[in-house]
Amino acid sequence: MFSFDCLRPFSNLAQLLSTHPSDTVRRLPPTPATTIVALPGKAQLVFVRDADLMRTLARDRALDRGPGVNLLKSVFGPDTLFLMPHGKLHERRAGEFNRHFGQRHIEALTPEIAAHANRAAATTRAALSAAPDAPVDMRDIILRYLFDVGARAIAGVDVDLCDQVDVFRRGVEALHREATSMLKTALAANLPGTAPYMAKEARRAADEFHEAGRRMLVAGADRHDIGDSLALSILKRHKIDPAQVNEATRLPKPVLVDAAMSLAASLFTTGNQIERTLHHFYEHPKELQQLRRLIREDFPDGVGEVTQLRNCPTLRQLLPATLTESPVGIVSRDVLDATSFTDGNGTSHPLRKGDAVIFDIEDMQARHVPDIDLALAEDGRPTLELFNQRHDDIVQTFFSGPNRCPGRYLAVADSQLFLIEMLSKFDGQSIDRNRPLERGIVNRLGGSPLMRLTPVRTERAISPP
Ligand code: HEM
Incomplete structure (x- = not known):
């Protein structure tokens, strides 16, 4: 007798191709922590929301970035x-990358980051003084x-890349328009030759953005005898002598991609x-008022003089x-070789070449908010410690x-x-009242980024810019 069950893989496929997996996961019921969806040709899509299983599979060499990233590779390089x-x-x-961006390096950079945050607030305040009623592009x-x-x-x-902000924004808009579609991703995965014909505008903007990479490499090379940096490591790895690099040097494309994409x-x-x-805090005024009270206690002089992030009620x-x-x-992740996994109930499942695994990190992180809160409860500990391997x-x-x-x-x-600077110093309201969350390559707010800001007056301004 004919059973409609045999058509299920096709209806699953049709549904998956019309939705981004970031959206699909949000429609799954909260349990079980592992969901297996059948696709045509015996392939399967596995959704994982079990943090222990994620840690195991993240180390399984049978799972890797494979054909599923063909389209993005054709855009970024x-x-x-x-x-x-x-x-x-x-x-x-x-x-x-880990060496140059490890906890110790970022701790050392924190005073400079804090100074930049303070400057961003000061520039915003100056713009508002000149045109108090004009919306700002957040x-x-x-x-x-x-x-x-x-x-x-x-x-x-420091490297001035202000003129690259528009190039970057154009690229992101094109990427969301041209490369979020699952149909295109599947086409590029199965017929790699089609990838260069898709996402042309995003590719053009990514190429234009190489200029940002070039400037960082030249600036890094200029201080080759003073200190180490990722820019210097990139040049050396590509066998380019930093001492020979200057404004006039023509750097090969892979070197530019390396720096620009970092x-x-x-x-x-x-x-x-x-x-x-x-957006969250401006939409939840009570939470914002509570946060401001904490900031006044923990950062009475603002962040301008902060030398290290340490656990405190604000954080x-x-x-x-x-x-x-x-x-x-x-x-x-694409499954590139046969392997298997055991779910939370102790049942073993095979993974075959051609399967795909989606880790729902948004859901897993949301479940651990109470643990994060507990880990931050010990006042005075370096906050960045929370992100080392011990807290995996x-x-x-x-x-x-x-x-x-x-x-x-x-x-x-x-x-x-x-966030401490902006939320303590400005009240804000989006011009666009409805800013839905758009899930895709990255999850971002839709609608206009224009906001009406007003300096906080009712409470003492935290660090006068
Ligand atoms: C809120 C901010 C961020 C989030 C949520 C985030 C999240 C992630 C995640 C989930 C991955 C793994 C992706 C995968 O394997 O497919 C990843 C990889 C990566 N991230 Fe981030 N990231 C953030 C900020 C940054 C920043 C600031 C940098 C650079 C300074 C960066 C550079 C990278 C790089 C280079 C990789 C690839 C690592 C590898 O494959 O070895 N990310 N990020």
Whole structure:
């Protein structure tokens, strides 16, 4: 007798191709922690919301970045670290990144990040004094700050990349328009030759953004005898003598991609996280008032003079809220070789070549908010410690294993210092009353980023700019 069950894989496929997996996971029931969806041809899609299982599978070499990232690779470049498969080259590059962006380095950079955050608030206040009724473009304010801090962290010295903010924004808009579709992703995965014909505008903007990479490399090379930096490591790895690099040097494309995409990784993610967290507090005035009271206690002189982030009631309220607004909802992996996994009930499941696994890190992190709160309860401990390997069981936002985000310490320092400044100094209201969350390559707020800001007057301004 004919059973409609045999059609289920096709209806599953149709549904999956019309929705981004970041959206699909949100429609799954809360249990079980592992969901297996059948696709045509015996392939399966496995959704994982079990943090222990994620940690195990993140280290399983049978799972890797495979055909599923063909489309993004065609846009950003084949050797982009955040799209690179495992292997010796990945190991070397991830190690390099981790070395330059480790906890110790970001602690040392914290006073400069704090000064940049303070300056961003001062510039905003000056703009408001000149035109109090004009809305401000919040995305622009956030990105200018992140460009300054990211370029400083990569080059080891300040680099002015203001004119690259528009190039970056154009690229992101094109990416969301041209490369979020699952149909295109599946087409590029199965017929790699089609990838170059898609996402043309995003590719053009990514190429234009190489200029940001070039400037950071030249600035880094200029101080080759003073200090180490990621820019110098990139040049040396590509066998370029930094002492010979100057404004007139023509650097090969892979070198430019390497530097430019290191910066882009910090902008795509932290930018949306900050924008979403600001929006959250401006939409929840009671939480904002409570946060401001804590900031007045913990940062009476603002963040301008902060030398290290240490646990305090302000961070205990702000940091879990920021992690909840993460821009990366899922991490996906292609199964490249047969393997298996055991679910929370002790049942073993085979994974075959061609399957895909989606880790729902947004859900896993949300379940651990009480543990994060507890970990932050010990006042005075260095806050960035929370993001080292010892806390892998409660921090999922940055993934796990060999691909765990090497920019996590910077992301946390960047976001917390900026948010403390802006939320304590300005009241804000979006011009667009309805800003829905758009889930895709990154999760971001839809609608207009324009906001009406007013300096906080009822309470003492925290550090007069
Ligand atoms: C809120 C901010 C951030 C979040 C939520 C985030 C999250 C993540 C996640 C989940 C991954 C793993 C992705 C995968 O394996 O497919 C990742 C990888 C990566 N992130 Fe971040 N990230 C953030 C900020 C940053 C920053 C500031 C930088 C750079 C300074 C950065 C650089 C990278 C790089 C290079 C990788 C690839 C690592 C590898 O494959 O070895 N991220 N990030």
